[in-house]
Structure formats: C-alpha cells, structure tokens
Amino acid sequence: MTVIELKDVKKVYGKGEAQVVALNDINFQADKGEVVLIMGPSGAGKSTFLTIAGSLQKPTSGEILINGQDISHFSAKQSGELRLNKIGFVLQAYNLVPFLNVKEQFTLIDKVKKQNNLSKEKLQGLLKQLGIEKLLKKYPNELSGGQQQRVAIATALYANPDILLADEPTASLDTQNVEEVGQLFKDLAKKRDKAVILVTHDPRLEKYADHIYEMMDGQMTQKK
Amino acid sequence: MFLALKEIKHEKLRYGLIILMIFLISYLIFMLSSLAVGLASQNTQAIKGWKAQKIVLNKNANVSLSQSILTKNDLKDAKIGKNEAVIGQLGIVAKKKGKTSISAQFLGVKKDQFIYQDQDLVAGKKAKTNNQVTVDSSFRDKGYRLGDKITLNGSKKKYTIVGFANNAKINIAPIVYGSMKTWKKLRMVAPNVAAAAIISKKSNYKFNHADAKTYPIKTFINKLPGYTAQNLTFELMIGFLFVISLIVIAVFLYILTMQKMHNFAVMRAQGIPSKTLVGATISQSVILVVIGVVIAIILMWLTDLALPSAVPMTFTPTIMISGSLGMLVMGIIGSLIPIKSILKVDPAKAIGE
Numbered sequence: 001m002t003v004i005e006l007k008d009v010k011k012v013y014g015k016g017e018a019q020v021v022a023l024n025d026i027n028f029q030a031d032k033g034e035v036v037l038i039m040g041p042s043g044a045g046k047s048t049f050l051t052i053a054g055s056l057q058k059p060t061s062g063e064i065l066i067n068g069q070d071i072s073h074f075s076a077k078q079s080g081e082l083r084l085n086k087i088g089f090v091l092q093a094y095n096l097v098p099f100l101n102v103k104e105q106f107t108l109i110d111k112v113k114k115q116n117n118l119s120k121e122k123l124q125g126l127l128k129q130l131g132i133e134k135l136l137k138k139y140p141n142e143l144s145g146g147q148q149q150r151v152a153i154a155t156a157l158y159a160n161p162d163i164l165l166a167d168e169p170t171a172s173l174d175t176q177n178v179e180e181v182g183q184l185f186k187d188l189a190k191k192r193d194k195a196v197i198l199v200t201h202d203p204r205l206e207k208y209a210d211h212i213y214e215m216m217d218g219q220m221t222q223k224k
Numbered sequence: 225m226f227l228a229l230k231e232i233k234h235e236k237l238r239y240g241l242i243i244l245m246i247f248l249i250s251y252l253i254f255m256l257s258s259l260a261v262g263l264a265s266q267n268t269q270a271i272k273g274w275k276a277q278k279i280v281l282n283k284n285a286n287v288s289l290s291q292s293i294l295t296k297n298d299l300k301d302a303k304i305g306k307n308e309a310v311i312g313q314l315g316i317v318a319k320k321k322g323k324t325s326i327s328a329q330f331l332g333v334k335k336d337q338f339i340y341q342d343q344d345l346v347a348g349k350k351a352k353t354n355n356q357v358t359v360d361s362s363f364r365d366k367g368y369r370l371g372d373k374i375t376l377n378g379s380k381k382k383y384t385i386v387g388f389a390n391n392a393k394i395n396i397a398p399i400v401y402g403s404m405k406t407w408k409k410l411r412m413v414a415p416n417v418a419a420a421a422i423i424s425k426k427s428n429y430k431f432n433h434a435d436a437k438t439y440p441i442k443t444f445i446n447k448l449p450g451y452t453a454q455n456l457t458f459e460l461m462i463g464f465l466f467v468i469s470l471i472v473i474a475v476f477l478y479i480l481t482m483q484k485m486h487n488f489a490v491m492r493a494q495g496i497p498s499k500t501l502v503g504a505t506i507s508q509s510v511i512l513v514v515i516g517v518v519i520a521i522i523l524m525w526l527t528d529l530a531l532p533s534a535v536p537m538t539f540t541p542t543i544m545i546s547g548s549l550g551m552l553v554m555g556i557i558g559s560l561i562p563i564k565s566i567l568k569v570d571p572a573k574a575i576g577e
Contacts, residue, residue, distance in 0.1 A: 056493055056572040077497070083571075084495025091574055095490045097227075099234035111226050112496055139234070159495075 002065075003162045003195045004053060005029040009062030011048055011218075022048040023059070024218040030195040032162065035186055035208055038199045039223075040215035046199045047167065049215065053197065054087050054165045055079040067162065084113050088156030088194075090166035095152050096140040103136040105155045118158050130154055130184065146177045150184075157188065164188065164196045170205060182208040227500070228508035239512060242476050246516025247523075249469040250551050253462055254524040257543040260458030262536035267451050269393040270331075271441060274309075274339055278429040279444045280422035283437035287447040289313045289421055294436055296418045302431045309337035310419035312407030318359070318400055320374045324366050328359070329397045330376060332407025332419075339423065343401065348387030354405050358387035360398030365533055376400070376410060395448050396536070466550055473558030477509060481562035485569055492571035501566050509559030510552065517548045 011023040022045045030036045040046050051057040052064065055071055056079070064072045066086055074082060089095055096105060109117060118126060127133040130150040140148055149169065156164055166185070170178045186208045189196040198205060206212060212224040232239045265272075280302070285292035290313055304310065312332035319325045333340040335352070343350055343358060348370045351358050359368065363385070368374070373382040383402065392399040408417065422431065430438045446452050481488075488501055521544055528539040 051572040054493070056570075056574070080492065080495050080497055080571075082495070083493065084497075087495075089493050089574070091490065091493070095494055095574065097487060097491065099231040100227075104230060108226065108491075108496070109494075112500055155494075 001032050002029050003032055003067055004197070005063075005065040006053060007063040007065070009052060009059045009064065011045075011052060011057070012060045021218050023052065026062070026218075026220050028053075028213065028220060030163070030197055030211070032193045032195050033189050034210040035189045035196045035198065037205055037209040037212045038197065038215060038220075039201055039203075039206075039212060041201060044215040045218040046201075046215050048218075049220070050165055050167055050197075050199045054089060055082050084109075084159060085116070086161050086163060088159065088161040088164045090149070090152045090156050090164065090169055092168040092171055095155065096148060098140050101137050101139050102132065102143075102151050105151065106158050109155070109159050113159055116160055118160055123154075123158060126154055126157060129187070146173055146181075149173065149177075149181060153184070153188075157192070157194070162195060164194050166196070166198045166200075168200055168202070169198060170200060170202045175204065178202065178204045225503070225507045227504035228511055231504075232508065232511060238480070242473075242512050243516045243519070245472050245476070246469065246513055246551065246555070247519045249465055249472065250517045250520035250547065251523055253465050253469075253547050253551070254520055254539065254543060255527070255537075256458055256462050256465070257547055258524070258528070258537045258539040259535075260455065260462070261540060261543060262538040263396065263458075264451070264455060265538055266393045266396045266536050267448050267454075268445050269391045270399055271394065271445065273344065273391055274342065274423055275425050276423045276441045277427040278424040278438050279441055280424070280431050280436050280438045281420075281444075282435055284435070287439055287444055288449075289444070290315060292420045293413065293417055294419050294421065295416045297416065298433050298436045299418045299422070301433065302422060302436070304337070304422065306338065307425040308429065309339040309423050310334060310404070310421070311339060311423060312404055312411060312420045313394075314407060314411050315397070316376045316400065316410065317378070318363075318374045318376055319378070320368065320372050323368060323372075326363060326366060326368075327397055328400045329394050330400045330402060330407060330410060331394075332404040333401055334404055338425065340401070343387070343392075344390040345387045346390045348385070351386050351402060354403045355381075355383055356386045357383045357400050357402045357406075358389050358392075359385055359400050360392040361388045361390055362393070362398045362533075364388050379410070395451075466554055469551060470554040470558050473509060473513070473555050474561045477505065477559050478562045478565075481505065481565055485565070486573065488566055488569045489571055489573040492569055493574035498567050498569075501569075502563055505562065505566060506556060506559045509555045513551050513555035517551050521548070 006026050006028040009023055009026040013020045013022055038046055038049060052059050055074060059072055063070050071082060100108060130153060132147060132150045132154060135143060135147060170181055173181060182205050185196045185198060188194050213220050214223050281287060281292040282294055314330045316328055316330045317325050318328050346361050368385060370385055372385045374385060375382055432438055491501060524539055528537060531537055
C-alpha cells in the first residue's frame with residue numbers, strides 16, 4: 001500500500017540568475033513495509049527531497065500525497081500535525097532534545113500527542129529491539145553516537161507514524177553499527193509495517209533496501 | 225511547563241545565574257521601596273495617626289507649618305469642634321546631660337482637643353502640666369527614660385518626660401508633645417498669637433480668613449521639606465530598576481532562545497507545535513522570576529529583622545505584592561521579545577536546509 005507519493009515535484013530556490021533548481025520533476029513513491037534508499041552525492045538535492053517529502057518545506061510545484069491526501073498546500077499548523085502523527089524523522093544530528101533524558105523524550109511526545117502513541121508494552125518491546133531499554137535515565141550527551149541514533153529511531157517511532165524518514169542515519173557509525181542499523185530499519189519496515197525512506201550516500205545500506213533511487217542535480221532515477 | 229522545568233533542572237548553572245540576577249534586582253527593588261516607604265512614613269507618621277484631612281495655615285506661610293502663625297483674630301471665627309485641633313510647631317533640640325542630643329519637632333497641643341486625646345502611648349501617661357512632655361518612642365532607643373528631665377533649645381527650664389508615644393514622627397524628626405503655652409514660650413511669639421495651624425479630620429472642613437487658608441492634607445504633605453524630591457528620587461530609582469530587570473530578562477532569554485534555535489527546529493520537525501515552545505519560554509521566564517523573587521522576599525524579611533530600628537525601612541505586604549507583580553510582569557514582557565523568533569523558526573533547519 002502506497003503511503004507516500006511525489007508527483008512532478010519541483011523545488012526552485014532564488015530568482016533570476018541566482019535561481020537554483022533543487023528538485024526537478026521528481027516522481028517517487030514508497031509503500032508500507034519497504035525500505036527505500038535515496039542516494040547521491042552532496043548537493044544532489046537529497047536533503048531538499050527529505051524536507052519536502054516530510055512536509056518541512058513546500059514544493060514550488062507538484063503534488064505530495066500522504067495516504068492519498070495532497071499535502072502540498074498544507075498550512076504550517078497542518079504540516080506540524082501531519083509530522084506529529086504520520087511522519088517520524090531520524091536526523092543526521094539526531095532529533096533528541098538535549099535537556100531531556102531518554103524517558104522524557106517520549107513524555108514530550110505524550111504531552112503534545114495524547115493518542116495513538118505506542119503502548120507501554122510496545123514501547124518496551126521497541127526499546128528492547130533497539131537495545132536501549134536500560135538507557136531511560138540517560139541524557140543525550142551521556143550516550144554514544146550509536147545509542148543516540150537508536151534513541152532517535154525509538155523517538156521517531158513512538159508516535160506510531162506510517163513513514164520513517166532518515167537523513168544520513170549511518171553518517172557517524174562504524175561498519176558493524178551500520179550493519180546493525182541497516183538490519184534494524186529493514187525489521188522496522190517489515191515487522192512494524194512502516195515505509196522507511198533513508199537518504200544516504202552510504203553504499204553499505206544498499207543490501208537492506210527494497211528500492212534504490214539515485215539523485216543527481218535535482219533529478220531522480222530508480223536504480224532498483 | 226514540562227519543557228521549561230526540565231531545561232532549568234538540566235541547565236542548573238545557566239539558569240542559576242539568571243535567577244541570581246533576578247534575585248538581586250528584586251532585592252534591590254524591595255530594599256529601595258522599603259526605604260522609600262519608611263522615610264515617607266517618618267515624614268507623615270503623626271499626620272496619618274491624627275487621620276488629618278485638612279490643615280489651616282497662614283496663607284503667606286507657603287504651606288509650611290514652621291512658617292505659619294495664626295493670631296487670635298485669625299481664629300476668632302474658626303469652628304473648632306471635636307474633629308479639629310490647633311497646634312503650634314517648632315524645630316527644637318532636646319537634651320539631657322550625658323545623653324545624645326536629639327533634633328526633634330515640638331508640637332504644642334490642647335488637652336481638650338483630639339490630637340492630645342488620641343495620643344497612642346507605648347509607656348507612661350499624657351503630659352498634663354506645662355512642665356511635662358510626651359515624646360516619640362525613638363527617644364527610648366537613644367537612652368531616654370520616663371522621668372528624665374530634658375532641656376529644649378538650650379533653655380534653662382527643664383521638662384519631664386512622662387510618656388512615650390507610638391509612631392510620633394513628622395518630617396523624619398521625633399515629636400515632643402507639650403502644651404500650647406510651652407510652645408508659645410519656646411517660639412517666643414507675640415501675645416496675640418494663638419497657634420500655627422488648625423488640623424481637621426473632616427474632609428469638608430473649610431476656614432478661610434483674611435490671613436488663613438485651608439489646604440488638603442495631601443498638599444501640605446507634598447510641601448514638607450524634601451518630601452516630594454525624596455519620593456521622586458526613590459520612584460525614579462525603582463522605575464529604572466524595573467526597566468533594567470526587563471532588559472536583563474529579555475536579553476538573557478533572547479540569547480538563550482537564539483542558542484536553542486536548532487533544538488526548536490528539531491522539535492518543530494518532530495511536529496511539536498509552536499504554542500508548546502512559546503508556552504515553554506513564557507513559563508520558563510515566570511518560573512525564573514518567581515524563584516528569584518521568593519528568594520529576595522525571604523532575604524528581605526531577614527534583612528528587615530536584622531537592621532536596627534534607626535534605619536527607616538518598612539517592608540510591607542504592599543511592597544512585597546506590588547514588587548513581585550512588577551517583576552512578574554517584566555518577566556513576561558521580557559519573555560515575549562524572543563517569541564517572534566520562535567514562531568518563525570524553520571523546521572527545515574533541523575536537517576541543515
């Protein structure tokens with residue numbers, strides 16, 4: 001089942017001679033239960049793709065459908081609600097609030113989204129799956145890069161989104177950790193029925209992907 | 225509130241410094257306000273005690289009690305009922321051998337009028353003869369006792385202290401209450417002089433004679449030497465302190481907000497609503513101000529207990545409440561300044577776009 005679809009999406013920054021086409025007629029879709037890799041060099045438009053697919057920015061033209069609903073004209077408030085309910089982000093710098101411990105990262109989500117979050121049992125299962133069940137009292141600066149990554153994944157999944165968007169999720173991980181994180185994303189997609197979209201330039205993740213798209217100069221082509 | 229409390233708890237040093245600043249400013253505001261009220265009170269203590277509403281003075285005295293003289297002819301048609309009293313006033317130096325000389329205000333009063341009758345004594349009795357005086361209780365703090373014989377303005381005649389009066393100060397000087405006859409003698413007035421002023425407790429009292437004019441008591445108080453200038457000085461200082469507190473809180477919160485923009489962007493990317501972030505910033509400011517002000521109140525209360533009674537400081541509930549509310553308002557206004565930046569935070573910044 002397709003949960004996210006981009007149709008003829010274009011994103012242009014600046015005007016006149018300073019105009020830069022960051023995304024050029026992008027067509028993309030991802031289904032539940034799939035891991036999709038968006039690969040490409042720096043400046044290819046990967047991050048712009050992520051911000052538009054995640055409703056952090058509006059496209060210049062084109063449609064973005066989440067569960068069949070066009071979100072390209074959503075207000076800032078609607079976009080915020082959409083992100084809170086449907087989209088989980090795992091960012092390069094990890095989306096953790098520095099002054100909240102691991103347990104409080106989940107409490108923050110509970111404070112703003114009171115329904116449809118993971119139950120205590122499911123959260124416990126997720127924490128166990130991620131191997132961070134004993135880190136609940138730790139603050140982000142007390143965690144290693146890999147642990148922060150896992151906590152960020154757990155935080156992103158806690159609100160039970162349909163789509164998980166990850167920006168360079170293996171940027172600061174060694175090969176062993178890359179293997180673990182890659183397998184983890186695959187498990188999340190398959191067992192938890194999420195659409196996992198990974199923006200990366202790390203070829204070590206390719207073997208976990210169901211589909212691979214390559215971006216170059218704002219254009220996207222499907223490799224796998 | 226959740227984010228505000230957690231951040232304060234986690235960043236103890238950073239927020240401890242802000243609380244320290246707020247505490248120091250609040251403490252200074254309470255201290256200056258207490259001194260202002262204390263000094264103002266010592267200017268007007270006796271007048272407030274009399275519950276005076278109107279005062280009749282010589283119209284050429286420039287609303288000054290010490291310059292006013294009312295003759296028997298001036299008072300001929302004046303209605304002196306149970307709510308009125310005539311007084312004579314003179315700046316004096318009270319002295320007893322071996323004790324500190326005290327600059328005071330002698331007030332001549334009549335036994336059948338309310339100022340004499342309403343005297344609130346903390347010890348002794350009211351003066352009955354021309355040789356007796358009752359004095360403000362601050363005389364006691366300087367070693368004077370009941371039965372002490374004092375001289376006034378270096379005269380040879382001695383007057384016996386027979387009572388200590390509560391809150392009997394005017395123009396920051398303690399009052400020596402005596403008879404009108406003693407006042408006339410000390411003031412060395414002409415035989416036709418009757419008094420310096422008429423005090424009335426009635427707000428509608430009016431007596432305007434050729435040489436006499438009735439003034440509202442507020443006009444008289446504002447004309448007390450140095451009173452208005454002193455109050456304006458304190459009000460200016462307190463006002464500036466409030467402005468400084470506003471600037472300090474606003475600057476601190478602005479800098480902190482700017483430092484947290486990436487965190488805000490990350491939270492916005494997660495879908496945390498702007499109103500949650502705005503609420504956290506305002507509630508954080510309120511929490512910081514409340515903690516700082518509460519510490520200042522406790523320390524002010526201890527200071528008030530520790531300071532000698534000679535320091536004219538009055539820390540009243542009104543000062544406490546108005547100062548605290550003032551700081552709270554400044555804190556809230558200060559926290560509103562970085563709100564615009566929070567509302568405009570771009571969640572795309574969370575991923576470096």
